[in-house]
Amino acid sequence: MTSKPRHAATATSPLGMLLITGAVATVGLLIVAPLASVFVDAFSNGPQAWWEALAHDPDTRHAIWLSLTVAPIAVLINTIFGVAAAWLVARFRFPGRSLLVSLFDVPFSVSPVVAGLALVLIFGRQGLLGPTLAWLAVKVIFAWPGLVLATTFVTLPLVVRELIPVMEAIGPEEEMAAVSLGANGWQVFWRVTLPNIRWALLHGVVLANARAMGEFGAVYVVSGHIAGATDTMPLRVEKLFQEYRTPASMAVASVLAALALLTLVAKVFIERQLETESQELEAARAPGADTDPTTGGLGP
Amino acid sequence: MPHPLRPFLRVTALAVSVLAAVTSGCAKPTGEGGSKPSVIELLNVSYDPTRELYKDINTAFAKHYLAEHGTAVSIKQSHAASGSQSRAVVDGLDADVVTLATWPDVEAIARAGLVKADWQQRFDNASIPYHSVVVFVVRKGNPKGISDWPDIDRDDIEIITPNPKTSGNGKYSFLAAWGSVLAAGGSADDARAYVERLYRRTPVLDTGARAATATFSQKEIGDVHLTFENEAHLEVDESKGALEIVYPKRSIRVDPPVAVVDANVDRKATRHAAEAYLGFLYSPEGKAIVAKHHYRPWSVDVQGPPEGFPAIETFDIGFVAGSWDSAMKTLFGEGGEFDKIYQPAGGAK
Numbered sequence: 001m002t003s004k005p006r007h008a009a010t011a012t013s014p015l016g017m018l019l020i021t022g023a024v025a026t027v028g029l030l031i032v033a034p035l036a037s038v039f040v041d042a043f044s045n046g047p048q049a050w051w052e053a054l055a056h057d058p059d060t061r062h063a064i065w066l067s068l069t070v071a072p073i074a075v076l077i078n079t080i081f082g083v084a085a086a087w088l089v090a091r092f093r094f095p096g097r098s099l100l101v102s103l104f105d106v107p108f109s110v111s112p113v114v115a116g117l118a119l120v121l122i123f124g125r126q127g128l129l130g131p132t133l134a135w136l137a138v139k140v141i142f143a144w145p146g147l148v149l150a151t152t153f154v155t156l157p158l159v160v161r162e163l164i165p166v167m168e169a170i171g172p173e174e175e176m177a178a179v180s181l182g183a184n185g186w187q188v189f190w191r192v193t194l195p196n197i198r199w200a201l202l203h204g205v206v207l208a209n210a211r212a213m214g215e216f217g218a219v220y221v222v223s224g225h226i227a228g229a230t231d232t233m234p235l236r237v238e239k240l241f242q243e244y245r246t247p248a249s250m251a252v253a254s255v256l257a258a259l260a261l262l263t264l265v266a267k268v269f270i271e272r273q274l275e276t277e278s279q280e281l282e283a284a285r286a287p288g289a290d291t292d293p294t295t296g297g298l299g300p
Numbered sequence: 301m302p303h304p305l306r307p308f309l310r311v312t313a314l315a316v317s318v319l320a321a322v323t324s325g326c327a328k329p330t331g332e333g334g335s336k337p338s339v340i341e342l343l344n345v346s347y348d349p350t351r352e353l354y355k356d357i358n359t360a361f362a363k364h365y366l367a368e369h370g371t372a373v374s375i376k377q378s379h380a381a382s383g384s385q386s387r388a389v390v391d392g393l394d395a396d397v398v399t400l401a402t403w404p405d406v407e408a409i410a411r412a413g414l415v416k417a418d419w420q421q422r423f424d425n426a427s428i429p430y431h432s433v434v435v436f437v438v439r440k441g442n443p444k445g446i447s448d449w450p451d452i453d454r455d456d457i458e459i460i461t462p463n464p465k466t467s468g469n470g471k472y473s474f475l476a477a478w479g480s481v482l483a484a485g486g487s488a489d490d491a492r493a494y495v496e497r498l499y500r501r502t503p504v505l506d507t508g509a510r511a512a513t514a515t516f517s518q519k520e521i522g523d524v525h526l527t528f529e530n531e532a533h534l535e536v537d538e539s540k541g542a543l544e545i546v547y548p549k550r551s552i553r554v555d556p557p558v559a560v561v562d563a564n565v566d567r568k569a570t571r572h573a574a575e576a577y578l579g580f581l582y583s584p585e586g587k588a589i590v591a592k593h594h595y596r597p598w599s600v601d602v603q604g605p606p607e608g609f610p611a612i613e614t615f616d617i618g619f620v621a622g623s624w625d626s627a628m629k630t631l632f633g634e635g636g637e638f639d640k641i642y643q644p645a646g647g648a649k
Binding site: 120124125126127130134139141142224225226227228229239241242243244 | 343345348351352376377378379380388390391392393394412510511513514534538
C-alpha cells in the first residue's frame with residue numbers, strides 16, 4: 001500500500017528554507033549530537049572496554065538486571081490497570097467519570113521527585129503505613145517494591161490514555177453483538193475487545209516501557225542509592241559519572257539509548273499498523289453506506 | 301482460517317512467560333536474605349566523598365573479619381548528600397552503620413530513636429575516626445591568584461560549593477568562610493557580610509559534594525571550589541593537571557562522625573560485625589587506608605598534622621557557632637542566616 005501523497009510545500013521559498021534549516025539544526029543539536037556523543041564516549045576505549053564496563057562490574061550488572069525487572073513489572077501493572085480503566089471510562093457513564101479521567105493525568109503534571117517523596121511519606125518508616133509495614137517486615141521504600149511503585153506511578157497515564165480514544169472510536173456495537181450471541185465477559189474481551197485495541201495497547205506498552213526504563217527522579221528519591229541493590233540503570237549512570245568513570249557511565253547510558261532507539265522503531269511499526277487498522281475500519285463501515293453520499297464518517 | 305489474534309497472542313504469551321521468569325527470580329537477591337547467616341550483609345550509609353575510601357575499607361575489613369571470626373561479611377554502600385542520607389535512614393533506609401559528614405546528621409537519627417543517645421561515647425575521639433579541613437581547588441596555575449579567604453572576596457571570582465541545607469560539605473564550607481573572618485579578628489557582622497558576598501557569586505548550589513565537584517571539574521564552572529581536603533585531592537588527581545589545591549592560612553576542622561544504627565543491627569542481628577567495622581577505622585590498617593585517601597586519621601597526638609599532611613591552622617564548630625545545635629538553628633535553620641543571605645539569582649536553582 002502506497003501512502004497518500006501529502007501536501008508538499010515548495011521548499012524553495014525563503015521561509016520554507018529557513019524553517020527547514022531551523023528544524024534540522026534544532027534536532028541535530030538537541031537530539032542527534034547528544035545521542036551520538038553518548039555512543040562516542042561509550043566506545044572511547046574500544047568495544048572490549050565497553051563490554052567489560054557492562055559485564056564485569058557486578059554493580060552495573062545488577063543495575064541492568066534491576067531495570068529489566070522493575071520496568072516490566074510496572075508495565076504489566078499499567079497494562080492491566082490501563083485496559084480495565086479505559087474500558088470503564090469508554091463504556092460507562094457514571095458520576096465522577098470526568099474527574100477520574102483527569103486523575104489519570106496527575107502523574108504527567110506532578111514532578112517525579114514529588115511523587116517519590118509522596119511515596120516516602122506514605123510507605124516510609126515514619127509514613128502512614130510505616131508501622132504496619134515494619135510489623136509485617138515488608139520493605140517498600142529503599143527496596144525494589146518502592147522502585148516498582150515509583151515507576152508505575154510515573155508511567156500510569158501512558159497505557160490508559162492510549163486506549164480511551166481508540167475504545168471510544170470503535171464503539172460498543174461489536175461487543176454488544178457478541179453478548180447478544182451468547183458470549184460471556186471474558187469471551188467478549190479476548191475475541192472482540194482485545195483484537196480491536198491490540199495495536200493501541202502495544203503502543204501504550206512500548207511507550208510506558210521506554211519511560212519506565214529511563215525514569216530517574218521518582219526512583220532517585222525512593223531508591224536509597226545502595227550500589228548492587230537498589231540502583232537502576234539511570235541511577236547507575238549518574239553514580240559512575242560522579243565517580244569519574246565517564247566511559248563506564250556512558251556505556252550504561254549507551255544501553256539505555258539503544259533501548260530508546262529500539263522503542264522508536266517499535267513505535268513507528270505499531271503506528272503504521274494503527275493507521276492501516278483505522279483505514280480498514282473506515283473501509284469496513286463504508287459499504288453499509290453504499291448509497292449514502294456521506295462516506296467515511298463514523299456511522300451513527 | 302488462522303485466528304486473527306494468533307501473532308498477537310504469541311507475543312503476549314512470550315512476554316508473560318519472560319516476565320514470570322524474571323519476577324520469580326527477582327525476590328531472591330533483593331529480598332530479606334536473613335535466613336542464611338553464612339554471609340553477614342552490612343549496609344554503610346555514607347556521604348558523597350567517601351565512596352572511594354569505603355570501597356578500600358570494605359575489602360580490607362572483609363578480609364580482616366573473615367580471618368578473625370571466620371565469618372564472611374559483604375558490605376553494601378549508599379552515598380548521597382549527608383543531610384539527605386540522614387533523612388533516608390530516619391525514613392527507613394536499613395543502615396547498619398552511618399558514616400556521615402556532620403554531627404547533626406547522626407544526631408537526627410539518634411533523635412528519631414534509631415541510634416542510642418550515647419553514640420558519641422561508643423568510639424574514640426567522640427566517634428570521629430578521621431578529620432579533614434576545607435581547602436580551595438583552583439584552575440591550573442591559579443590564574444586568579446587565590447591564596448587565602450580574603451582573595452576569594454572579589455567580584456571576578458565565582459565560587460562553587462554545595463547547598464548547606466542538604467550537604468555536609470556545604471555546611472562546612474559556609475562555616476569555614478564565616479570562621480575565617482572571626483579568626484582574623486572580624487565581628488559577626490563582618491562575617492555575615494563576607495559570607496553573603498560569597499554566596500552572591502555562587503552560580504550553582506548542588507545538593508551534594510560530588511555534584512559540586514562535577515560542576516567545577518567536569519562542567520568547568522567557577523573559579524574556586526570550596527571542599528574537603530580529601531575530595532580536593534581526588535578531584536585534582538582526576539583532573540590530570542587541570543586543577544590544583546590551595547591551602548588557606550586557616551580553615552575549619554571537619555569532624556565526620558560514625559555510629560552503629562542500634563535499632564537496625566539489633567533487628568538484623570548484625571551488631572558484632574557493625575561494631576567491628578567501625579572499630580576497624582581506628583586500627584593501624586584502617587588508619588593507613590584512611591590516610592591513603594587523604595583523610596587525616598585520628599591519633600592520640602592531636603597536636604600537629606598527621607604524617608604527610610600539610611599543617612594548617614584550624615578552628616572548630618565551637619569557635620564558629622558555639623555548637624552544632626546553635627549552628628543548625630541560627631545559621632542553617634528555617635529563616636536562619638543562610639536563608640537571609642541566599643536569594644537565588646535569576647538563573648540559579
